[in-house]
Amino acid sequence: MFEFDSGMMILSGIADMFERLNITWQGILLHLFNLVILTVGLYFLLFKPVKKMIRERQEKVKKIEKENADLNEEVKALKNSSREALAEAKKEAAAMHENAVKVANRKADEIVSDAKARAKEIVARTETEMDEERAKLRSDLEKQIADVSLAVAEKVVGRDITKEDNRRLIEESLKEWSEKENG
Amino acid sequence: MAEEKLVAKVVVSEKPDDSVLRMVAEFVKKRGCYKTEYTIDPDIIGGIVIRIGDKVYDGSLRSRLETIRQSL
Amino acid sequence: MLDLNEIGKELKEKIAKVKDDGKSRSTGKIVYSGDGIVKIAGLSDVKYNELLDVRGGYHALALNLEHDSVGAVLFSGEDRVRFGDYVYSTGKTLEMKVGSALLGRIVNPLGEPLDGLGEIAAEASRPIEYPAPAIMDRGKVNKPLQTGILAIDSMIPIGRGQRELIIGDRQTGKTAIAVDTILNQKGENVICIYVSIGQKASSLAKIINTLRQGGAMEYTCVVSATADDAVPLQYIAPYSGCALAEHFMYQGKDVLIVYDDLSKHAVAYRAMSLLLKRPAGREAYPGDVFYLHSRLLERSAKLSEEKGGGSITALPIVETLAGDISAYIPTNVISITDGQIYLESELFNSGVRPAVNVGLSVSRVGGSAQRKAIRQISGQLRINLAQYRELAIFMQFGSDLDSETQKTLSRGAKLTDTLKQRQYLNYTVREMIVLLTVAQSNVIDGVPAKKVGEYNEGLLDYIRVNRKEILDGLDPDAGLSEEMKEKILAAAQEYLNFVSDEEAEGEKNV
Numbered sequence: 001m002f003e004f005d006s007g008m009m010i011l012s013g014i015a016d017m018f019e020r021l022n023i024t025w026q027g028i029l030l031h032l033f034n035l036v037i038l039t040v041g042l043y044f045l046l047f048k049p050v051k052k053m054i055r056e057r058q059e060k061v062k063k064i065e066k067e068n069a070d071l072n073e074e075v076k077a078l079k080n081s082s083r084e085a086l087a088e089a090k091k092e093a094a095a096m097h098e099n100a101v102k103v104a105n106r107k108a109d110e111i112v113s114d115a116k117a118r119a120k121e122i123v124a125r126t127e128t129e130m131d132e133e134r135a136k137l138r139s140d141l142e143k144q145i146a147d148v149s150l151a152v153a154e155k156v157v158g159r160d161i162t163k164e165d166n167r168r169l170i171e172e173s174l175k176e177w178s179e180k181e182n183g
Numbered sequence: 184m185a186e187e188k189l190v191a192k193v194v195v196s197e198k199p200d201d202s203v204l205r206m207v208a209e210f211v212k213k214r215g216c217y218k219t220e221y222t223i224d225p226d227i228i229g230g231i232v233i234r235i236g237d238k239v240y241d242g243s244l245r246s247r248l249e250t251i252r253q254s255l
Numbered sequence: 256m257l258d259l260n261e262i263g264k265e266l267k268e269k270i271a272k273v274k275d276d277g278k279s280r281s282t283g284k285i286v287y288s289g290d291g292i293v294k295i296a297g298l299s300d301v302k303y304n305e306l307l308d309v310r311g312g313y314h315a316l317a318l319n320l321e322h323d324s325v326g327a328v329l330f331s332g333e334d335r336v337r338f339g340d341y342v343y344s345t346g347k348t349l350e351m352k353v354g355s356a357l358l359g360r361i362v363n364p365l366g367e368p369l370d371g372l373g374e375i376a377a378e379a380s381r382p383i384e385y386p387a388p389a390i391m392d393r394g395k396v397n398k399p400l401q402t403g404i405l406a407i408d409s410m411i412p413i414g415r416g417q418r419e420l421i422i423g424d425r426q427t428g429k430t431a432i433a434v435d436t437i438l439n440q441k442g443e444n445v446i447c448i449y450v451s452i453g454q455k456a457s458s459l460a461k462i463i464n465t466l467r468q469g470g471a472m473e474y475t476c477v478v479s480a481t482a483d484d485a486v487p488l489q490y491i492a493p494y495s496g497c498a499l500a501e502h503f504m505y506q507g508k509d510v511l512i513v514y515d516d517l518s519k520h521a522v523a524y525r526a527m528s529l530l531l532k533r534p535a536g537r538e539a540y541p542g543d544v545f546y547l548h549s550r551l552l553e554r555s556a557k558l559s560e561e562k563g564g565g566s567i568t569a570l571p572i573v574e575t576l577a578g579d580i581s582a583y584i585p586t587n588v589i590s591i592t593d594g595q596i597y598l599e600s601e602l603f604n605s606g607v608r609p610a611v612n613v614g615l616s617v618s619r620v621g622g623s624a625q626r627k628a629i630r631q632i633s634g635q636l637r638i639n640l641a642q643y644r645e646l647a648i649f650m651q652f653g654s655d656l657d658s659e660t661q662k663t664l665s666r667g668a669k670l671t672d673t674l675k676q677r678q679y680l681n682y683t684v685r686e687m688i689v690l691l692t693v694a695q696s697n698v699i700d701g702v703p704a705k706k707v708g709e710y711n712e713g714l715l716d717y718i719r720v721n722r723k724e725i726l727d728g729l730d731p732d733a734g735l736s737e738e739m740k741e742k743i744l745a746a747a748q749e750y751l752n753f754v755s756d757e758e759a760e761g762e763k764n765v
Contacts, residue, residue: 234282236297236299237281237282237283237297237298237299237300238279238280238281238282239279239280239281239282239341239343240279241279241280250273251270251273254269254272254273
């Protein structure tokens with residue numbers, strides 16, 4: 001019972017308050033109506049431009065983002081290309097080096113073969129010099145022998161030649177010359 | 184020059200005997216000489232050298248030995 | 256080591272071989288002796304140019320046959336021969352030892368060794384005076400003799416059998432050209448003879464050293480009569496050398512003989528002639544000084560195929576005084592030879608080495624012997640150089656030049672630079688083709704003016720190593736095809752890029 005009473009009392013209190021505040025159902029409805037109009041009006045007047053602005057803003061951000069990405073890509077490509085260039089340069093350097101080494105090697109070979117040829121020549125020359133020394137010794141010896149034997153022959157012949165031998169010798173010579181001149 | 188041509192200069196190692204003198208005289212006469220000058224030079228060892236004008240006939244043992252020496 | 260028995264046996268054999276007969280010879284007596292000249296009375300049947308035996312083992316050469324005396328020159332013993340000494344005729348003329356045993360040796364004009372390398376076992380001997388080959392025995396000069404010097408092989412080509420005079424003042428590199436030519440005959444199957452007449456012994460020693468180091472002595476014989484040898488030896492030296500050359504030529508071989516130099520030879524002959532009291536003519540030379548050289552140089556020839564096809568190419572050298580090529584001996588020898596290489600001291604001093612004056616140098620027969628490819632690319636060379644020189648003189652007036660003229664000038668300067676060549680650095684024919692092709696193309700415009708020599712040397716190294724197929728593919732005896740030319744130029748451009756890259760990098764590093 002009591003509970004019912006208190007409920008009743010709250011309701012009648014609110015109704016009483018409304019009455020006192022001069023709030024009527026019609027008034028509420030009018031207000032509501034007002035609100036609706038206000039809302040719609042504001043929506044068209046304020047929300048749309050703001051939304052548009054926001055959208056634009058968003059697009060701008062997107063664009064910047066895209067630019068960023070492009071830039072990134074470009075940087076990446078640049079990085080790649082520089083790496084490539086580096087590799088190429090390295091390759092070229094290697095080729096250059098190889099070429100230099102080749103030329104140097106060839107020159108070195110030439111020098112070595114030159115030195116070898118010279119060494120060979122020195123050996124050959126020494127050998128011929130030795131041979132020459134030997135030949136000289138030999139010819140000296142021969143000359144000595146010949147000289148000595150001729151000296152001996154002179155002495156012996158000079159002592160042993162007889163008058164008869166001499167006569168025969170002269171006769172032979174004269175005959176030979178006569179024959180030669182006549183025939 | 185002309186006079187030289189007429190004289191045959193003969194060099195021998197020892198005094199020549201008659202047969203040699205005869206042979207030489209005959210040899211020289213054939214070459215237009217009638218006068219012979221003899222020189223004795225033991226250095227030629229043996230044989231004879233006759234010089235008539237420009238021509239030298241060298242049949243000495245010395246020159247033969249010399250030839251051998253040179254060819255060695 | 257030494258076999259005494261063998262020596263004994265040999266001696267016995269020699270003695271057995273000696274002809275044991277009395278000799279009858281013509282004799283004379285010395286009535287005058289002085290300055291190496293003897294006058295002999297007697298010797299009535301001696302012949303001109305006969306070898307005489309003077310007592311004491313000396314030799315003389317009979318040169319003047321007069322009414323009652325004979326004038327002769329002594330080869331040795333001028334201070335030993337006395338008045339009244341007997342002189343015997345030998346019935347022989349002077350002979351030179353010949354044969355391949357002389358190759359690699361240094362001999363005097365009688366064929367006796369001077370190098371201390373032992374007796375020469377020569378296979379034969381040959382009179383030093385010998386008639387030149389007859390007209391019908393001669394063939395056409397059609398084979399080139401490569402000197403390895405770009406300026407000469409491209410513009411003044413020398414053929415085998417030709418006589419090409421090298422003329423110029425002292426210290427202009429005359430001998431250097433001859434020596435380079437000898438060095439370049441390695442592997443070409445050419446026998447070389449270097450005759451030194453009246454040279455300083457020291458300079459001859461240097462030349463021999465160069466030849467030996469270059470491995471050229473294997474096919475070379477040096478006949479030497481230096482300034483301190485007796486004048487008669489200097490006089491006969493070229494004839495001896497020629498006799499040796501003839502020996503090889505008649506065997507069908509190709510021979511190159513260098514007479515260094517004929518002006519000293521003429522001077523030696525003049526001294527002899529004046530002492531022999533022969534009448535003196537122009538510049539105090541005797542009347543037969545033209546014949547002296549003509550009979551020597553006429554013996555150089557290319558033999559016909561029937562005669563074996565051998566040849567003697569002569570490179571006589573004549574020294575001028577102050578560039579005067581109209582003096583007696585130079586004009587004589589110029590008129591005898593088939594062309595001359597004229598060296599100028601001005602060019603030499605301005606760094607053009609070899610100092611060949613292209614305008615005054617000619618080769619009258621070598622053109623037909625030039626390799627076909629070389630002939631093709633060097634045809635324009637002379638004209639281009641002449642144009643350049645004309646312009647260069649004009650340029651000295653300092654007038655403004657249009658770009659066309661400037662290009663001609665820079666091209667000409669670079670061409671001149673290309674023709675410069677270090678001594679002992681000989682080019683092969685193929686290398687010459689490369690250098691000449693590049694020097695007359697657009698590629699050379701990219702090379703800095705002062706770096707042409709460096710570039711050329713580097714280019715040859717580069718091609719030898721990296722583009723070997725170009726050198727292998729070149730055929731000097733065929734025309735140079737456009738395709739080949741492209742290849743050469745491509746390689747040259749490649750090397751040029753390579754060098755300029757390297758240089759740029761080098762600069763960066765600095």
